[in-house]
Amino acid sequence: MGIIQRTLKKFHGGVHPVENKHLAKHCAIEEIPMPKRLYIPLQQHTGTPCEPCVAPGEKVYKGQLIGRSVSNVSATVHASTSGTIEGITEHMVGHYSGLPDQCIALVPDGLDEWDPTLKGLENPFEADSKSIRDKVREGGVVGLGGAVYPTHIKLTPPRGKPVEVMLINGVECEPYITNDSRMMEERSIEVVEGAQLMMRAIQATHCLICIEANKPGAIKAMEKAIQGLPNFVVQVLPVLYPQGAKNQLIEAITHRQVPSGGRSTDTGATVQNVGTSIAVRDAVLHGRPLIRRIVTVSGRGIKRPANLDVPIGTPIQELIDHCGGLKPGVKQMIMNGPMMGTAVHDLASPVVKATAAVLALTAEEIVDKPEQACIRCGNCLEVCPVELTPCEIVWRAKNDLVDQLPEVHVKDCIECGSCAYVCPSHIPLVHYIRYGKMAVSAQRSEKEKAELTRQRSQAKLARVEAEKAEKERKKEEMRLAAEARKKAAAAKSADETAKPATVESVA
Amino acid sequence: MTKSSFKISSSPFVHGGLSVPEVMKSVIWALLPAAAMGVMVFGWSALFVMLITVAACVVSERLFNIIRGRPSTVGDQSAALTGLLLAMSMPPNSPWWLCLVGGFFAIVLGKQLYGGLGYNMFNPAMIARVFLLISFPVQMTSWPAPTPLTGDHALTLSQGLAMIISAPFNTPELLDALSTATPLGQFRTETGMGKTVREALGGAFGFDILAAMGGMIKGSLGETSAVLLTLGGIYLLRKRVISWHIPMTMILGCIVPAAIFWLIDNSTYPDPLFHLVTGGLIIGAFFMATDYVTSPVTPKGQIIFGLGCGLLTFLIRTWGGYPEGVSFAIVIMNATVPLIDQYTRPLTYGKKKQTL
Numbered sequence: 001m002g003i004i005q006r007t008l009k010k011f012h013g014g015v016h017p018v019e020n021k022h023l024a025k026h027c028a029i030e031e032i033p034m035p036k037r038l039y040i041p042l043q044q045h046t047g048t049p050c051e052p053c054v055a056p057g058e059k060v061y062k063g064q065l066i067g068r069s070v071s072n073v074s075a076t077v078h079a080s081t082s083g084t085i086e087g088i089t090e091h092m093v094g095h096y097s098g099l100p101d102q103c104i105a106l107v108p109d110g111l112d113e114w115d116p117t118l119k120g121l122e123n124p125f126e127a128d129s130k131s132i133r134d135k136v137r138e139g140g141v142v143g144l145g146g147a148v149y150p151t152h153i154k155l156t157p158p159r160g161k162p163v164e165v166m167l168i169n170g171v172e173c174e175p176y177i178t179n180d181s182r183m184m185e186e187r188s189i190e191v192v193e194g195a196q197l198m199m200r201a202i203q204a205t206h207c208l209i210c211i212e213a214n215k216p217g218a219i220k221a222m223e224k225a226i227q228g229l230p231n232f233v234v235q236v237l238p239v240l241y242p243q244g245a246k247n248q249l250i251e252a253i254t255h256r257q258v259p260s261g262g263r264s265t266d267t268g269a270t271v272q273n274v275g276t277s278i279a280v281r282d283a284v285l286h287g288r289p290l291i292r293r294i295v296t297v298s299g300r301g302i303k304r305p306a307n308l309d310v311p312i313g314t315p316i317q318e319l320i321d322h323c324g325g326l327k328p329g330v331k332q333m334i335m336n337g338p339m340m341g342t343a344v345h346d347l348a349s350p351v352v353k354a355t356a357a358v359l360a361l362t363a364e365e366i367v368d369k370p371e372q373a374c375i376r377c378g379n380c381l382e383v384c385p386v387e388l389t390p391c392e393i394v395w396r397a398k399n400d401l402v403d404q405l406p407e408v409h410v411k412d413c414i415e416c417g418s419c420a421y422v423c424p425s426h427i428p429l430v431h432y433i434r435y436g437k438m439a440v441s442a443q444r445s446e447k448e449k450a451e452l453t454r455q456r457s458q459a460k461l462a463r464v465e466a467e468k469a470e471k472e473r474k475k476e477e478m479r480l481a482a483e484a485r486k487k488a489a490a491a492k493s494a495d496e497t498a499k500p501a502t503v504e505s506v507a
Numbered sequence: 508m509t510k511s512s513f514k515i516s517s518s519p520f521v522h523g524g525l526s527v528p529e530v531m532k533s534v535i536w537a538l539l540p541a542a543a544m545g546v547m548v549f550g551w552s553a554l555f556v557m558l559i560t561v562a563a564c565v566v567s568e569r570l571f572n573i574i575r576g577r578p579s580t581v582g583d584q585s586a587a588l589t590g591l592l593l594a595m596s597m598p599p600n601s602p603w604w605l606c607l608v609g610g611f612f613a614i615v616l617g618k619q620l621y622g623g624l625g626y627n628m629f630n631p632a633m634i635a636r637v638f639l640l641i642s643f644p645v646q647m648t649s650w651p652a653p654t655p656l657t658g659d660h661a662l663t664l665s666q667g668l669a670m671i672i673s674a675p676f677n678t679p680e681l682l683d684a685l686s687t688a689t690p691l692g693q694f695r696t697e698t699g700m701g702k703t704v705r706e707a708l709g710g711a712f713g714f715d716i717l718a719a720m721g722g723m724i725k726g727s728l729g730e731t732s733a734v735l736l737t738l739g740g741i742y743l744l745r746k747r748v749i750s751w752h753i754p755m756t757m758i759l760g761c762i763v764p765a766a767i768f769w770l771i772d773n774s775t776y777p778d779p780l781f782h783l784v785t786g787g788l789i790i791g792a793f794f795m796a797t798d799y800v801t802s803p804v805t806p807k808g809q810i811i812f813g814l815g816c817g818l819l820t821f822l823i824r825t826w827g828g829y830p831e832g833v834s835f836a837i838v839i840m841n842a843t844v845p846l847i848d849q850y851t852r853p854l855t856y857g858k859k860k861q862t863l
Contacts, residue, residue, distance in 0.1 A: 260857035
């Protein structure tokens with residue numbers, strides 16, 4: 001079938017971080033009790049932040065729209081339960097700057113009452129692409145694998161380039177995280193239904209459910225769920241980080257690379273996370289927006305690791321309390337996986353659409369060694385799945401050689417963290433590379449600004465010149481006109497004085 | 508921004524556990540069998556050469572840290588490794604002051620003046636050896652015949668120490684009795700006098716390839732035991748401390764041209780095996796040229812670098828002014844590393860031409 005190759009292609013490099021998945025692997029998904037207060041950020045996606053469309057004191061239903069999109073690249077925000085809007089405030093969010101962001105504070109009423117106006121599609125499995133996409137947009141669904149890019153955009157069939165295959169990403173290559181595998185084990189039918197709807201939307205003909213070999217439970221469950229579906233295959237992949245990164249997954253299956261700066265659909269394949277699949281299903285079948293998600297709470301610093309079904313906006317502290325609290329000696333709190341996640345400053349930060357895990361890590365689990373000089377061992381090159389030369393990027397970023405950063409392809413870095421994982425000098429390479437990316441963007445916009453200023457000032461100069469020339473011309477014209485008038489007058493008077501003579505002479 | 512009670516850092520938060528001291532330790536371990544063989548073959552004096560050189564390097568490193576007001580970098584063990592590498596490329600009866608000068612030069616002028624580990628342009632051990640070879644040619648080319656610890660002529664521990672300490676007031680007869688040319692030196696001298704390969708290597712000199720492989724030949728302290736050095740190299744390859752690119756290409760870069768010339772005229776040019784097992788080709792290929800800091804980071808670059816090191820070694824050995832060329836070859840190639848790295852950058856994901 002077309003672009004799907006018979007063999008798997010190993011991407012370049014990769015690492016084998018200690019999995020630590022056993023901590024939460026066997027913990028069935030459990031619902032957490034409704035917290036006293038939810039803080040729902042207005043930006044939980046890649047793109048434009050939402051605008052609040054509720055007022056403090058207003059009563060809302062579960063699933064009611066509370067944050068409206070103001071552009072296409074955006075995802076709406078909904079109330080995670082029924083209750084009263086307390087206010088629209090700045091609240092701590094799990095951003096690694098440690099800065100607060102706009103959140104809607106919601107006090108649950110305990111009734112958990114759905115918005116009665118929410119409805120699914122009539123015949124969802126016969127629906128056309130646009131109606132599925134509209135439901136997905138209304139539901140505020142974003143990619144739950146980590147990129148949180150609005151899903152309705154990803155489900156728009158690209159012009160001119162048909163998408164043949166949809167890859168459902170259940171690779172889950174980050175250590176500790178087990179939420180995707182639990183979803184596949186417990187909600188396999190929902191995953192498949194979501195995949196079928198997404199295939200309709202993007203008009204893909206085949207679906208591969210991609211799972212790493214270390215999740216036999218999920219593989220078995222998904223194989224059972226796809227029985228009788230001819231276009232579905234469960235694809236088992238060897239364990240290698242970052243196999244779950246979308247470009248590396250596409251390369252493994254299709255042997256093609258997503259062009260630098262291009263989109264995954266350029267290869268004829270598209271990737272969606274298993275959690276996204278379930279969210280799409282709920283939005284299309286029942287009209288239920290994305291207001292809950294499955295979060296793995298793990299790490300050696302947590303008393304009772306678990307996989308929790310959590311309303312979005314729940315403070316992290318509530319999750320930890322539900323899991324028996326922290327053990328002594330927790331050094332670092334992480335939102336999402338230990339390879340690509342962010343350090344949490346404050347446990348009051350809420351769970352958002354992008355939160356796949358909350359990890360409490362102890363001193364033995366984390367890296368806490370001082371950075372040393374690069375010894376150019378080349379390990380970072382060996383493991384980089386993008387075949388970059390990370391040490392060279394870092395060297396340029398550290399020395400602010402911003403002009404040289406594009407030639408070492410700084411923007412192609414996927415920030416998977418493999419380089420820093422193997423660095424014997426403990427250099428936080430990803431940190432420097434992020435800085436480099438920002439420096440390049442800043443320089444580019446600076447240049448664009450300068451170019452615009454230059455163009456403007458040139459245009460102004462030209463305009464001034466033109467005006468001056470125009471003035472001169474007018475002056476000249478007036479002078480000429482005046483002269484002409486003078487001449488005419490002179491000629492007239494001369495004419496008049498000469499007239500009698502003429503008359504005379506004629507006479 | 509509030510002050511957090513948790514550690515705030517950038518991803519990733521976990522680490523594979525590899526560290527610079529661990530890398531250096533692996534290399535030191537890999538060198539030890541050949542070093543021990545050096546002591547077995549050349550006697551206790553070899554041990555003192557190693558100890559003094561390593562001590563000189565470590566003390567220089569610490570002193571320079573103090574002068575620069577920086578935290579100690581002795582712990583990264585790179586100074587100790589430099590000392591061991593330098594000692595293994597020196598004559599086994601080198602006088603104490605030669606060891607001190609060499610160690611000091613390697614660390615201070617070869618590394619610390621550039622900014623320390625990671626910033627040096629040239630392999631510190633190799634640049635120090637080149638410096639010693641040019642500055643003290645007599646001491647650096649007085650090679651003792653093997654006097655195995657188990658043999659009849661073995662010096663005692665104190666005699667070995669005395670030999671190192673008493674220099675440069677070396678008793679002439681002792682030095683004379685011990686000094687001979689290395690196989691490479693011998694070969695150069697004899698073929699220079701118009702002798703053929705067979706005459707140069709056979710006869711009184713009695714070159715024995717098996718002895719050479721085991722290390723029972725004259726030469727630098729640890730450069731001679733091809734078998735043990737290769738085993739050390741394989742250990743590093745297995746531990747993935749080094750990759751095959753540089754050692755393999757350096758060896759091929761030397762013995763392939765050697766083989767071609769030998770096939771053309773085997774009365775003038777020695778066979779490739781001779782190139783392989785005498786002198787510093789093996790230690791150079793596995794331990795010197797593979798120095799991270801002074802070799803390319805890209806695999807393609809490492810191949811070019813290795814071939815260059817090997818070819819230059821062959822050229823210097825065959826037509827150059829010195830019988831041995833490994834250290835010169837490596838130092839010359841070190842200078843080309845930034846250029847090689849710039850032009851051998853791999854094609855990044857998504858930038859390859861492909862049919863979509």
